[in-house]
Structures are given as structure tokens and as C-alpha cells.
Amino acid sequence: MYFSDLGIVALILALGFALYALVGAVLGAWRSKRWLVASAQRSALVVTGFLLLAATCLIVSFLTHDFAVNYVAQHSSLSMPWYFTTAAFYGGQEGSLLYWATLLAVFTAIFVLTAKRVPEQLVPYVTATLMGIQSFLLVVLVSVSNPFVRSALAPRDGNGLNPLLMDPGMLVHPPLLLMGYMSFALPFAFALAALITGSLTSEWLRAIRRWMLASWTIQTAGLLVGAWWAYHVLGWGGYWGWDPVENAALLPWLTASAFLHSTMVQERRGMLKVWNLSLVIVSFALAIFGTFEVRSGIISSVHSFAYSAVGSYFLAFLVVIIVVSMALFFFRLPHLRSEQEFDSVLSREGVFLLNNFLLVGIAFATLWGTIFPLISAALRRQTMTVGPPFYNQVVGPLGVVLLLAMGVGPLLAWRRTSRAALWRNLRVPVVLAALCALILPLAGVTDVAANVGFAVCTFTASAIVYELWRGVRVRHGHGEGYARALYMLFQRYRQRYGGYVVHLGLVMLAVGVIGSHLFQVQRDAILHPGQEMSVAGYRFVYFGNVAKHEADQESITSQMQIWHDGQLQRYIYPGRTFYRNFDDQPASRISITTVGLTDLYVFLADWSGAAQATIRVFVNPLVPLVWYGGALMLLGGVLCWWPVRPHGGRSRKATHTAHAPVAQKTTGRVGV
Amino acid sequence: MQAAGTPLEEGVTSVRSRKRFPWSFVLAGVAVLGALLYLVYANTQANAVYYMTVSELKQCTTCTVQSVRVSGIVQAGSIVRSGQSERMTFTVVDGKQTLPVVYTGVVPDIFRAGIQVVVEGHYYTESASASTLLPRPGSGSDLGQGLFQAQTLLAKCPSKFQTAKAPPQ
Numbered sequence: 001m002y003f004s005d006l007g008i009v010a011l012i013l014a015l016g017f018a019l020y021a022l023v024g025a026v027l028g029a030w031r032s033k034r035w036l037v038a039s040a041q042r043s044a045l046v047v048t049g050f051l052l053l054a055a056t057c058l059i060v061s062f063l064t065h066d067f068a069v070n071y072v073a074q075h076s077s078l079s080m081p082w083y084f085t086t087a088a089f090y091g092g093q094e095g096s097l098l099y100w101a102t103l104l105a106v107f108t109a110i111f112v113l114t115a116k117r118v119p120e121q122l123v124p125y126v127t128a129t130l131m132g133i134q135s136f137l138l139v140v141l142v143s144v145s146n147p148f149v150r151s152a153l154a155p156r157d158g159n160g161l162n163p164l165l166m167d168p169g170m171l172v173h174p175p176l177l178l179m180g181y182m183s184f185a186l187p188f189a190f191a192l193a194a195l196i197t198g199s200l201t202s203e204w205l206r207a208i209r210r211w212m213l214a215s216w217t218i219q220t221a222g223l224l225v226g227a228w229w230a231y232h233v234l235g236w237g238g239y240w241g242w243d244p245v246e247n248a249a250l251l252p253w254l255t256a257s258a259f260l261h262s263t264m265v266q267e268r269r270g271m272l273k274v275w276n277l278s279l280v281i282v283s284f285a286l287a288i289f290g291t292f293e294v295r296s297g298i299i300s301s302v303h304s305f306a307y308s309a310v311g312s313y314f315l316a317f318l319v320v321i322i323v324v325s326m327a328l329f330f331f332r333l334p335h336l337r338s339e340q341e342f343d344s345v346l347s348r349e350g351v352f353l354l355n356n357f358l359l360v361g362i363a364f365a366t367l368w369g370t371i372f373p374l375i376s377a378a379l380r381r382q383t384m385t386v387g388p389p390f391y392n393q394v395v396g397p398l399g400v401v402l403l404l405a406m407g408v409g410p411l412l413a414w415r416r417t418s419r420a421a422l423w424r425n426l427r428v429p430v431v432l433a434a435l436c437a438l439i440l441p442l443a444g445v446t447d448v449a450a451n452v453g454f455a456v457c458t459f460t461a462s463a464i465v466y467e468l469w470r471g472v473r474v475r476h477g478h479g480e481g482y483a484r485a486l487y488m489l490f491q492r493y494r495q496r497y498g499g500y501v502v503h504l505g506l507v508m509l510a511v512g513v514i515g516s517h518l519f520q521v522q523r524d525a526i527l528h529p530g531q532e533m534s535v536a537g538y539r540f541v542y543f544g545n546v547a548k549h550e551a552d553q554e555s556i557t558s559q560m561q562i563w564h565d566g567q568l569q570r571y572i573y574p575g576r577t578f579y580r581n582f583d584d585q586p587a588s589r590i591s592i593t594t595v596g597l598t599d600l601y602v603f604l605a606d607w608s609g610a611a612q613a614t615i616r617v618f619v620n621p622l623v624p625l626v627w628y629g630g631a632l633m634l635l636g637g638v639l640c641w642w643p644v645r646p647h648g649g650r651s652r653k654a655t656h657t658a659h660a661p662v663a664q665k666t667t668g669r670v671g672v
Numbered sequence: 673m674q675a676a677g678t679p680l681e682e683g684v685t686s687v688r689s690r691k692r693f694p695w696s697f698v699l700a701g702v703a704v705l706g707a708l709l710y711l712v713y714a715n716t717q718a719n720a721v722y723y724m725t726v727s728e729l730k731q732c733t734t735c736t737v738q739s740v741r742v743s744g745i746v747q748a749g750s751i752v753r754s755g756q757s758e759r760m761t762f763t764v765v766d767g768k769q770t771l772p773v774v775y776t777g778v779v780p781d782i783f784r785a786g787i788q789v790v791v792e793g794h795y796y797t798e799s800a801s802a803s804t805l806l807p808r809p810g811s812g813s814d815l816g817q818g819l820f821q822a823q824t825l826l827a828k829c830p831s832k833f834q835t836a837k838a839p840p841q
Binding site (some may be wrong): 392585 | 734781
């Protein structure tokens, strides 16, 4: 018996147990039979076990080079190193779906094992929803997308993975992003459970927010790694191209970000219940839509994940989700009334609503641009597309307003803020922003858009830092040292201060984006040995090409020097490698030198013999800030999510009372 | 939750009906929505580009005056790179029709015969001075249908997801 046979059996058994768990959980909840619900929970754990078994079987098939399995033959070869062979497991259609299903099972298991923290009436319905999604994936895996299909005759060697994909970034980016997409199922399950049972308690809100925070963090990581990989491997000098596949990953991230803010309004004031539930459901629907779009090929993209019947399965699943969710919504609408009213626009609720409008607006614009080919084909009978300029020009202004809101938000009180108090809090950031707006043009930055962008970033960053400073100062006034005060702030008000870290990271990222987008310098030159090209104050001297022949690859490397201010900075070796076994597929080795906050990106575009090369140089200012900012966002997400000690009640009450003194300070004296 | 009994602040009427309609929010929301719709509409108008296959391009009558995107497959044996400049010519096919393309710029690593590409640029028919765009005039390429001058060349990434097919023997 082969491992692949074991794998198929595991998949079929998993499907059986998943269906049992689905039916058992629903029946058990409906008929109030605890033993049935408990049995369904255990069955969900069994599903996890079988899926892990199936995944192991597939990985073992890869590592033992069982080329009779079609999937193994298509995506690996004898000469691949073991870590790429293992990674090829999720590198193809069928394997990536198995990876999806396995991760969903793992997250389901985590939920089942921590189910005590969740209100009891929700547990069976969350389990049922998760098992429903799992059953769908297993049905697809067992029927049209089976990774364990064997051929009668095993080929001697497999196809192997395209060398462009055999790269550390490619090892990490797909699993992260797939995990991110999958993780939106958890908050979705909680949302459906709340709609079915009609109970939207604060514990439910806390649980769903923490799961959504985890999804958001994972999706952020996936997006960042993807951008990093594109920048380092593909050679076009950028990191985000507004490609449909990239947009598909961004969409649920945007709605998740909106949700993480509006839940605070619901928690505080019992408002926006319908809106929050919609955001959760829409996030999951967008994740499924993204998967469908990527695998069905209906929208042409440079990421050519080629296409199969799986696409139509996902579309059907998407329709089912939307229909079921809307039906439940209308059924439960009376339960979802707001508990309180909106008072003033100049309040934290107001700015959170603004944040939501902007984020959802950006998501809408991105979605519009992505499916525009379909819309135009349907309406005008002519397929049309929009490129990066559309997205930049729409998302840019909205993003700047969003950054502004991010700075003002924490300084506003709940319900209403008096203008005097607001000005008192805004004074310092506004002055700093004005200074920035004055100094930059004097320093030579004349682009208006950049100046506005940088001024807003200065405003927001200083507002956040000022908030941190005020918090530390208050505690220091009570006798704590500055460092300890900062640490204690993070310990006790983790959500708030973790949020500040995320915001700081986003501002840093925005600065990096503005710098690299508006101030990139590009120059091409054909050079002979001894010649040089000069870009933005750096001299790039070329010496010649060196060719290297190895058994499975050939490479060509140019030797160059970078000079600055009359000093030799370093040697660099941009080049290309050609993999013989893949029809001489070339892969670029791009030389990226980070000097302070600027990247010198040197790319060997073309060459002739040993003494001529066409070199393309990008000088990308502030790009490192994109990566640092992104890392800071991830850190902030983890901080926000990090569980509080079991005295959860005390901590939450402490958060509320902590807000009270701040609120009193911001609203100022009552009356005049 | 915050205490409901805050003393009256300036500007607040003494009787607050619970059903007060949040006009300020609606106004702000409409403003944001309006800005969004305007941005999307204006930029769609400004940036939308025709996207077509080679056959559709040949049939299109209005496509010579604007920038268009054409997708197709690179014909085997048609790639000619000139040594000194970065200029390259190749032919894009879509099953039936062929389109000669001239492109100056950096070529993506994945570019080779048989892959799917999207080129963006202008289409010159015979009436325009298409012949001057070829690096070597009269080299034997058939100009019959016109020439496409590409500003942008996008090549599709290597395929990652494929349905299970019979493995190579």
C-alpha cells in the first residue's frame, strides 16, 4: 500500500466525520442534547487528525519521490533540495487545497480545545459552520482536485518546480497567505453562530475580535512577504503592482481592518451591530472570492494560476455563503438594534465611522478596478482594464485622509469632544506637521502630493508619540520610572497601545510608499568595461561579465562598483542564472544595496559577451521604511492579540477606568 | 459604559429625544461617499484601456488612436533581439491571427516562446509609417496587417496550479 492510498482513505474518512460533526452539532443544539454536541466536537478533532495524516502522506510521497502520484511528478524532481520538495506540497492546485483544509482543521481544533471560553450556546453552531466549510473543501479534494491520483506507470523523474519559485520568499509567502484566507472562516463561523442563536454578548464580541485580529495579522504577514518577494526577485523595481491577485489578498485585509475598529464602538456603546456582522461576513466572502478569482482565470493576471473546474465550485460555494448569511441576517434583524445613539461627529465613534467608510471605500475601489474587465465586458461588450494609475489616484487621496483620521482618533473622546479640548490635544502634532510642510520644500522636496503626504504622516506620528508620552507622564507622576511606566502601559492596556504600535507601523509604511513611489529614479545604460553611469549622486562603474557553467545551471554575473562622494562603497554582482533543466529558464539575481534609507537596486537587463552589459539602476528612496513599518505592524498585531492573564475582567475594567481620566482631560471642564 | 448623567453641556437642548436623527453623520457619510464615487468615476474614465485578443484588435476600428492592451501567445521562433539597442521584435498569436510587435525595454525573465503575454501600446496599420519601426526594413517580415509598438510588456508568471494531468513518460 502506498502512502497516497492512505492519503485518499484519510480524506474520505475526514469527510465522513466532518459531515457527522456538522449534523451532530446542529441537531444537538436544536434538541438540547449535550452529548451529541460533545460528540460532534470530538468528531471535529478526528477530522483534524485525518487531515494531518493526509497532509503527512502527501509530504512523505514527495520526500520519497513517489512519481507515480501525478501531483508529485508535476511539482518535484530528484534534484530538488528537500526543503523545496516539502514546500512543493502546497505549490500546486490540489496540494494547496489540502493545505487549506488541514489548516482549517487545525484552527478548528484550537477552537474546540478552547471552547470553554466561548458562550455555551454558540459553540455547536460555530463547530457546525466550520465543519460545513470543511466538508465543502473535502468534497472538492476528494472529487475534482485529488492530490493522490496515481498513474499506472511512474516516470523516472518529475517536472520539478520552476526555478523562479524556488526561492525563500516563495517558501513563505503562499502558506502565509493561504493561512490568512482560511483564517477568515473563524470569525465568520462566530458571526453565523451569533445570527442563528440571536445572542450577541460581550464575550462573543471579544472572541470574534480576537479571531479576526489573528486573521488580520496573518494576512498582513502574507501581503508583506509577497511584496518583499516581488521586490527582490522580479526585477521591476517595485513591490506592489495592483495585480488582480494582489488585490484579492488586500480586500479582506481592508474589511478586517475596518472591523477591528468598529467592534470597539459596539463594545463601548452597543452600536453598529449590523455593520460589524456584515463586515465579518464580507471578509470571508472576499476571501472565498479571492480564491475563486485566482483559480478560475476569469480575470487575467500576471500570476497565472492555471485553471480548472475548481473555480466554479468556489463560485457556487460563494453564492451559498452569501445567500445563507443574508437569510440569517433578515431573520435576526430585530435583535440587532442599536442600544444607543450617535451624538456628535467629533467623537471617537465619528472617527471610527470615518475610518470604516474610508477603508470600505478603498476596498470598493480596489474591487471595482479588479473586476472592471468583467463589468465593461458585460456593459459595453468590450473588455477594458485599468492599471496602477487608477488605483494610485483613487486610493492615494483616501489613504491620506485615513492617515489623518488615524492621528486625530485617539485624541477624541467617546460621544463628544469639546473643541477646546481637541485643540489642546492637537496643538503639538499640528505645529510639527506645519513645520514639516515648511521645511521640506526648503530642503528641495517640491512635489505637492509628497509634501501633503509627509505633513500628514508627521502629524499622525507625532500625535501617536504624544499620546504615548502623555500616558507615560501620568504614570511617572505616580512614581514609576519612565521605562517601567511604558512597559506597564503595554501590560495593562494592551489593546490600546498595541494599536498605537500598529498605527506607527502604518505611518512608517506610508512614508516609505510615498518616498519610493514619487521619488524613484530609474536609468538604463549600456556599459563597456571601465564605463560608468551616474544616478542620483551615485556612480556605478562596470568592469565586465563573468560566466559560470555548472551541471544544471549557467550564470552570468556583472562585476560593478558603487562610488559615492568620491569613496568606493562596495562591489556588487548583479546577474542572471539559467536553469538548464527548465529550458534555460532565467532567474535574476538583483543587487540591492541599502544605504541608510535608500535602496540602490541594480538589475542586469541584457549583456553581450564578456564586455558589454545593459544595466538598469533604480534609486528607491525610503523603501526600507516599507519593510520596517510592516514589521512594526506585525509586532503591534501580535501585541494586541497576546492574551491577557486570566484576570480578564479586572483588566477590561481597568481599561475602562483608564479611559475615564483621559476622557475627562479631553472633554475639559463642563460648561464653558 | 459611560455614565448617562453628565451635566448639561453648552449647546445641548434640555430635552433630548431618543429618536434624534444623526444628520451630521449622514452629511459626513454622504460627503465621503461622494468623494469616493467621484474619484472612482473620474479615474476609470481617465485610465480605462481596451483589452483584447489579436483577432479583436484586427477587427477593431477605433483602436489605432489610443493605447490598447493585447494579449496572446508568443510565437515560437519569432523573437529577434537586436544586439546594440534594447529593441526586440516578436510575433503574438492567438490561434488564428498574428501580430508583429516591436518593444524597447527590459524583458522579464519569464519571457520566451510559447508563453502568454500582454502588451500595451499603439497599433499602427499600413496607412501609418509602420515600416520605419522595424529595425531592419525590408528584412522579410510580412507587414501585411500592421505593427504594434509596445510600451509595456507583461509576461505571465509560471503556472502554479494545474489540474492533474498524465505525467510525462
